[in-house]
Amino acid sequence: MNDEHPEERGTPIGRRVFLGTLALGAAGVVAAPPLQRGLEAFLGGAADKDPTGLTGLLPNGGGFRYYSVASSVPRKNAGSYRLTVDGLVARPTTYTLDALKALPQTRLVRDVQCVTGWRVPDTPFEGVRLSRILDAARVRPTAKAVRFTCFDGTYTESLTLDQARRADVLVALRMQDKDLGHSHGGPVRLYVAPMYFYKSAKWLSGITVTDEVRPGYWEERGYDIDAWVGRSNGRDDDPTS
Amino acid sequence: MTPRADTPPVTADVRRFTTLQRWTHRTTAALMGICVITAACLYVPQLAELVGRRALVVTLHQWSGLALPVPVLAGLASRAFRADLGRLNRFGPHDRTWLRAALRRDKRHASRPAAKFNAGQKLYASWIAGATLVMLATGLMMWFTHLTPLLWRTSATFVHDWLALTMGIVLAGHIGMALADPESRRGMRTGSVSREWASREHSLWRE
Numbered sequence: 189m190n191d192e193h194p195e196e197r198g199t200p201i202g203r204r205v206f207l208g209t210l211a212l213g214a215a216g217v218v219a220a221p222p223l224q225r226g227l228e229a230f231l232g233g234a235a236d237k238d239p240t241g242l243t244g245l246l247p248n249g250g251g252f253r254y255y256s257v258a259s260s261v262p263r264k265n266a267g268s269y270r271l272t273v274d275g276l277v278a279r280p281t282t283y284t285l286d287a288l289k290a291l292p293q294t295r296l297v298r299d300v301q302c303v304t305g306w307r308v309p310d311t312p313f314e315g316v317r318l319s320r321i322l323d324a325a326r327v328r329p330t331a332k333a334v335r336f337t338c339f340d341g342t343y344t345e346s347l348t349l350d351q352a353r354r355a356d357v358l359v360a361l362r363m364q365d366k367d368l369g370h371s372h373g374g375p376v377r378l379y380v381a382p383m384y385f386y387k388s389a390k391w392l393s394g395i396t397v398t399d400e401v402r403p404g405y406w407e408e409r410g411y412d413i414d415a416w417v418g419r420s421n422g423r424d425d426d427p428t429s
Numbered sequence: 430m431t432p433r434a435d436t437p438p439v440t441a442d443v444r445r446f447t448t449l450q451r452w453t454h455r456t457t458a459a460l461m462g463i464c465v466i467t468a469a470c471l472y473v474p475q476l477a478e479l480v481g482r483r484a485l486v487v488t489l490h491q492w493s494g495l496a497l498p499v500p501v502l503a504g505l506a507s508r509a510f511r512a513d514l515g516r517l518n519r520f521g522p523h524d525r526t527w528l529r530a531a532l533r534r535d536k537r538h539a540s541r542p543a544a545k546f547n548a549g550q551k552l553y554a555s556w557i558a559g560a561t562l563v564m565l566a567t568g569l570m571m572w573f574t575h576l577t578p579l580l581w582r583t584s585a586t587f588v589h590d591w592l593a594l595t596m597g598i599v600l601a602g603h604i605g606m607a608l609a610d611p612e613s614r615r616g617m618r619t620g621s622v623s624r625e626w627a628s629r630e631h632s633l634w635r636e
Contacts, residue, residue, distance in 0.1 A: 198519030202555040209559025213588060217567065220584030246594070254477040257484050304571045305579065305586035371478060409484065411574070 252300070252308055254371050257405055258340035261370070261391060269375050271359070275335070275397035278326035285375050288361060291316045296356055296381055301417045303384040313379045315360035319353040321395065333401040336378055337394035345378060345389040345404040346413065349397075356381035359392065383415040442621040444636075445545075450513065453504040454617055460500070463493035465600065468593055494568050497561055516545050517554045523633055524548035544633040553603060560596055564589060 216223070231246060266285040274280040294317050300308040322334070327349070334352040336345040351357065360379035361368060368374030373390025380387040386406045407413045412420040446454075467490035470480040480486060504510040523542040530540040531549060541547065546554075570577050570585035577585070607614050613630070616622040627634055 198521040198524070200518050201520040201524075202518035202551050205552060205555035206559045209556055210562060213559070213563030213566070213592065216563075216588040216592075217581065217584045220587040221580070224583075224587050253472070254474045255483055256477070256481040259481045261481070301579070303574050303582075305582035305584075307583060371474065405484075417579075 252372065253302070253306060256340060256390075258342040261340040263370055264339060264375055264391075266375070269393075271376060271393060271395065273321060273325045273395045273397075275395075276328040276331040276399060277322075277397050278328060279324070281321075281325055283321075285361075288316055288359065288376065291320060293361070294355075294358060296358065296379070298356075298381045300385050303386055303411060303415070311363065312365055313358055313360045313381070314362035314365070315358040315376075315379065317355060318357045318359055318378075318395075319355070321359060322349075322352060322397070325397070327397050330399055331397045333398045335394075335396045335398050335402050336389045336392060336404070337396070338389050338391040339393035340391045343389055343391070343405045344402075345387055346398075346401050346407070347380065347387070348401055348414075351380075351414075354382070359395075360388075380415075382417060384411075384417055384420070386411060387415050441624050443624050443627045444620060445616040445622045445627075446620045447507065447509045448620065449504065449507045450510050451617060451620055453500045453510065456500040457497065460493045460497045461600070463489060464497065465597065467493070472590075472593075491568070491572055494565060498565065501558070513545070517551045520548065520551065524551065538629055538632070542633055543631050544635075545631055547631070553599070557596070557599065557603075560592055560599075563592055564596070567592075 269285045271283040271288065272280070273283070293314050295312055295314040297310055297312045300311045318334075332349055334347050334349060336347075338344070347357070358379040358381075360377050361375065363372055368377060373388075373392070376392050378387070378389045378392050387404075389404075401413060403413055414420060467486050470476045470486050471483070471490060477483075505514075521544070523544070525548075527541050527543055527548040530537075535541070567585035567589040570582055571589065574582065607617075610630075612622055612626040
């Protein structure tokens with residue numbers, strides 16, 4: 189019997205490997221915060237000395253991830269970029285990139301927090317306060333909200349007028365002290381510091397003042413409209429503002 | 430004279446997998462393939478920029494991931510499949526010999542005794558099953574953002590990312606080994622292997 193079925197009486201090591209893998213996965217979730225800090229420090233150091241760029245492909249919670257909901261996104265530069273401000277305003281306006289650069293710039297340094305979990309600590313953003321652009325357009329008294337559209341042709345976002353007028357909401361031109369590149373939503377993106385990063389629409393091309401909040405792209409797909417980091421989407425840890 | 434029902438047919442081939450087992454493997458492989466390809470399009474910046482359409486790719490990734498355990502669970506209805514799970518679970522002394530030889534890179538058949546599945550296949554099966562469920566659990570935490578607080582989601586993302594990389598490497602090994610052994614692939618494709626291959630690669634395999 190034993191000769192014929194060498195496995196019949198063997199040790200159930202397969203089950204142990206299976207359960208051990210599950211346990212390791214659970215332990216990994218529990219131990220992730222310190223592990224992640226250690227790995228980020230180590231990989232950050234290794235990336236500085238890595239001429240191949242392969243370390244850039246490793247999972248790194250400290251990096252940005254490229255998100256686009258469109259199939260392809262046109263490229264805009266100082267010559268072709270325009271930002272229109274319209275809707276319930278007395279003075280509809282179109283800004284060129286140079287016109288935005290000529291306005292007073294504000295620099296904020298906060299953590300970028302994606303709703304799915306990844307975060308980029310202490311990221312500087314620089315640009316024009318949205319409140320300044322709204323004031324210049326003379327918002328009508330019936331206005332309640334602001335809708336944002338993007339030159340990827342698909343993405344939309346929205347804020348209430350009160351949210352849009354906060355001092356930590358920017359029409360951002362620079363990130364990490366560099367001009368915003370295409371993959372980060374350049375040349376101009378929205379930056380809503382106190383909210384999850386899906387509110388910070390990339391490739392911003394339109395600001396429309398409206399009489400009610402219209403849900404944005406991901407909000408039609410289930411995410412919270414008021415996306416405060418710390419008070420929405422099931423989160424209860426420290427807010428970013 | 431009517432042959433007795435339990436007399437094995439005299440052929441050069443041995444039955445290795447039933448039709449249901451092969452379909453279980455095929456559908457699992459297809460779902461895993463969709464998971465891996467969509468994961469690459471979500472994660473590798475160059476591919477993400479090329480493909481875009483994030484909502485579509487995310488939906489494909491989520492549903493193929495959710496469906497990934499289904500073929501194996503359905504396979505449990507089959508006695509042959511359950512019997513093979515039992516074989517994958519149990520390790521005998523010959524498996525220890527096989528693993529030692531593998532660690533020494535000793536490729537001689539005599540030093541790699543195996544029954545229906547060798548020790549490497551057993552480890553692979555157990556590990557990939559556990560890893561898939563860890564991916565499912567962490568993936569659900571990232572999918573349903575109201576389920577857990579953000580700190581958990583950040584941790585789930587961390588485990589999901591690193592385990593994805595590990596699984597990618599292990600899967601490449603699995604596929605690479607299949608590519609190197611046509612008779613083993615024939616076993617999974619047609620259900621049968623040659624008796625000669627079976628006695629060489631799986632000398633302790635008895636039905």
